[in-house]
Amino acid sequence: MNKITEANFIIYHESKEGVTMLSNETFEKLTILADAAKYDVSCASSGVNRKNQGGIGNSAAMGICHTWASDGRCVSLLKVLMTNNCVYDCVYCINRQSNDIKRASFTPEEVAKLTIEFYRRNYIEGLFLSSAVEDNPNSTMEKIVKVLQLMRNVYYFSGYIHVKAIPGADPLLIREAGYLADRMSVNMELATEEGLKLLAPQKPLKKLLLPMNDIKNEIIHAKENKGYFSHAPSFVPAGQSTQMIVGATRETDRAILFRSEDLYNSFKLKRVYYSAYMPVNSGELLPSVQTEPPLLREHRLYQADWLLRFYKFSANEILTDSDLNLDLDFDPKMIWALRNMEDFPMEINKVSYNQLLRIPGIGITSARRIINQRNLKLIDYDSLKKIGVVIKRARFFVTCNGKYYGDKTFTPEYIKARLFDGSPYHQMTLSEVV
Numbered sequence: 400m401n402k403i404t405e406a407n408f409i410i411y412h413e414s415k416e417g418v419t420m421l422s423n424e425t426f427e428k429l430t431i432l433a434d435a436a437k438y439d440v441s442c443a444s445s446g447v448n449r450k451n452q453g454g455i456g457n458s459a460a461m462g463i464c465h466t467w468a469s470d471g472r473c474v475s476l477l478k479v480l481m482t483n484n485c486v487y488d489c490v491y492c493i494n495r496q497s498n499d500i501k502r503a504s505f506t507p508e509e510v511a512k513l514t515i516e517f518y519r520r521n522y523i524e525g526l527f528l529s530s531a532v533e534d535n536p537n538s539t540m541e542k543i544v545k546v547l548q549l550m551r552n553v554y555y556f557s558g559y560i561h562v563k564a565i566p567g568a569d570p571l572l573i574r575e576a577g578y579l580a581d582r583m584s585v586n587m588e589l590a591t592e593e594g595l596k597l598l599a600p601q602k603p604l605k606k607l608l609l610p611m612n613d614i615k616n617e618i619i620h621a622k623e624n625k626g627y628f629s630h631a632p633s634f635v636p637a638g639q640s641t642q643m644i645v646g647a648t649r650e651t652d653r654a655i656l657f658r659s660e661d662l663y664n665s666f667k668l669k670r671v672y673y674s675a676y677m678p679v680n681s682g683e684l685l686p687s688v689q690t691e692p693p694l695l696r697e698h699r700l701y702q703a704d705w706l707l708r709f710y711k712f713s714a715n716e717i718l719t720d721s722d723l724n725l726d727l728d729f730d731p732k733m734i735w736a737l738r739n740m741e742d743f744p745m746e747i748n749k750v751s752y753n754q755l756l757r758i759p760g761i762g763i764t765s766a767r768r769i770i771n772q773r774n775l776k777l778i779d780y781d782s783l784k785k786i787g788v789v790i791k792r793a794r795f796f797v798t799c800n801g802k803y804y805g806d807k808t809f810t811p812e813y814i815k816a817r818l819f820d821g822s823p824y825h826q827m828t829l830s831e832v833v
């Protein structure tokens with residue numbers, strides 16, 4: 400087995416010619432820093448662990464992730480850290496100062512050159528650049544800015560670039576980065592001040608929220624300028640995002656969801672990503688190293704987040720004072736409906752678009768189709784399936800022209816029993832959230 404396959408580096412599986420373009424030292428750094436970057440899930444394809452078993456492709460390998468550009472295109476990115484040398488000691492993090500791991504740092508010139516070389520070979524379409532805090536926030540942010548300057552002003556690269564804003568760095572540096580990058584993110588990591596105090600004491604909540612606020616204000620400012628001058632520069636046109644770790648502390652889903660709602664409302668975030676805690680360190684403040692990552696919980700949080708962003712639910716409706724965590728057996732919209740049975744059944748031919756969105760089994764597309772079709776004729780039960788409604792779930796919660804098609808018993812327990820057939824739980828897709 401040669402060095403390339405040992406490193407399991409996806410880029411080099413495809414072409415051995417690529418090896419010649421890197422010195423051993425650069426290759427070694429790339430292996431360390433692309434591997435260290437895999438714990439950041441702010442890219443859509445991160446966190447998958449299906450391995451290559453002799454075929455082609457490898458979703459578990461580090462190095463490349465995917466995201467959506469502001470125009471909706473899916474782009475592949477070189478995903479790498481500037482450095483994994485960190486002066487901070489966040490308890491959950493593989494790169495923390497107290498860990499005895501291989502360390503490496505790129506220069507800005509190396510990152511820019513690598514990205515361009517990979518782009519020219521058609522391996523990637525853009526860059527996702529994160530970093531540990533080497534020396535101090537300002538010097539780290541300066542290096543990130545330098546990469547952006549090289550990419551945009553020396554190589555004239557117009558592709559997608561996502562960079563981290565380092566909390567504690569000078570706002571002017573973050574501002575400079577934002578006018579060159581497509582997306583920026585400040586990692587929240589933990590939803591509450593208490594959680595941060597416990598596991599990331601060098602990153603207090605205020606220090607994380609300040610750059611998010613600055614980015615939001617500059618986005619608004621740049622958009623206003625565009626209104627006056629069409630050539631005014633864009634500031635992070637793909638918006639800002641963050642990620643939160645799920646399961647490293649005892650934070651409830653309610654606390655996490657309230658934080659997400661606040662981030663969406665106060666800082667206009669485009670996305671909050673959730674990352675099931677992976678035990679890479681041990682210590683009395685952390686869950687056991689044997690603990691499996693809480694992937695189902697992460698999945699439920701994504702479904703609840705979807706309800707916040709697209710279905711006009713508030714966090715308070717999804718989880719109440721007495722329901723602090725999301726149900727693992729049923730999706731959050733179903734649980735909300737079962738908790739609010741007095742609102743059902745709803746007459747499909749009468750209720751508003753927003754009410755339709757609250758019915759389990761009806762999603763955004765089917766709600767729109769119902770509204771459009773209702774303008775032409777009354778909708779009967781048989782047409783619901785053609786419209787795309789998931790009848791198995793919706794039938795308990797609707798009437799069509801006054802007729803109810805669910806079973807006579809109309810209690811949450813009965814509906815749960817009918818929906819849950821007793822077979823082992825299967826992982827639902829995001830589209831099943833409707």
Ligand code: SF4
Binds near residue numbers: 489492493495530531
């Ligand atoms: S600052 Fe970032 S890289 Fe450094 S220890 Fe904390 S989470 Fe890890």
